[in-house]
Amino acid sequence: MAEIAEVIGRDQALHLIGSLPQSGSRAWRVCFYVPKRLPAVDHQLVRILGWEDANKLVSAFAGMILQPSNCRFIVRAARNRRIREMAEEGCSVKEIAHGVDLSIDRVREILTNG
Template structure:
């Protein structure tokens, strides 16, 4: 995979990626609910001990949950939500679909954005 296509992870996520691997870390963070009234913030408490029915086990599986407990026992983690990675991928896909001749309205429907926003993304990507 080309290096320029792989977004650099924020330090708060890199710590988790060192334990779980990049893909699992991003998947895990994507499953975390927003923290309170701040929809952009995610937060997770890593207990010192877990049982098979613990939420962490449900999110990660037993082995990965144990790795997290070993690495972050008793800590509250507030990793970046990494939405910028999703947006970068989505924007590349919008440009690709447009280059293949897909109608703006159809693209907007697929990516669940307004036609105005899709046109804006295409114009911004053309400037890059």
């Protein structure tokens, strides 16, 4: 992820990775091919990033298959922060669990273990 972020910026790299489907049966893996030249017709990278950033990736990684982290740890950390904020605001564990789509037991575990 860091190498991609150096080329197109952190926000665009996260947007790209979040837009890619999982690769195969492993939910933690995303994978994509960067062509040597962008075709004149619409391409997945152009649809996701726009022409300019897609071209930056081609310049940096032409012909490579990239397997960046899926960055779920970032989403998980943000979710856990929100759970703690909701608890501090006085929401019940049941309300929090419903709001973040987790079980009550999982919310309790996050609140207990930080």
